[in-house]
Amino acid sequence: MKHGARNDVTGKVSAILKGDVMSLAKVKVKGTFELSSAMTTESLKSLKLKKGDRVRVIVKAVNVLLVRD
Template identity: 40%
Template sequence: MKISARNQLPGHVTKITPGAVNGTVKVDIGGGMIVTASITEEAIADLGLTEGDQVTVIVKASDVLIGK
């Protein structure tokens, strides 16, 4: 699958927390960094996500904020 997003971070799923409509998926991208994504339960099921899966976090946003 080719996509236009350039911000692609490989990692592995460390935790999936189900919710009523959306669940959270934590992905370890290395260097002690964890990315948390909130996606629909339907998407979690469609992707067949389970802890330990190798995935790619894809960031495509019109706004990126940096704080210090």
């Protein structure tokens, strides 16, 4: 699969929080840091996500904010 997004890292699902309409999945990347994805609970079910699954984490560059302290 090729896609039009600049950010693509691989990790393992570390936690799932299932809500009424929206849900949250956390993904451990490189064993060091955690990324979070909020999606509809329908998408969570259709992905059949469970802890330990390998997933790709994709973000379009326009949605990335840089900050300097």
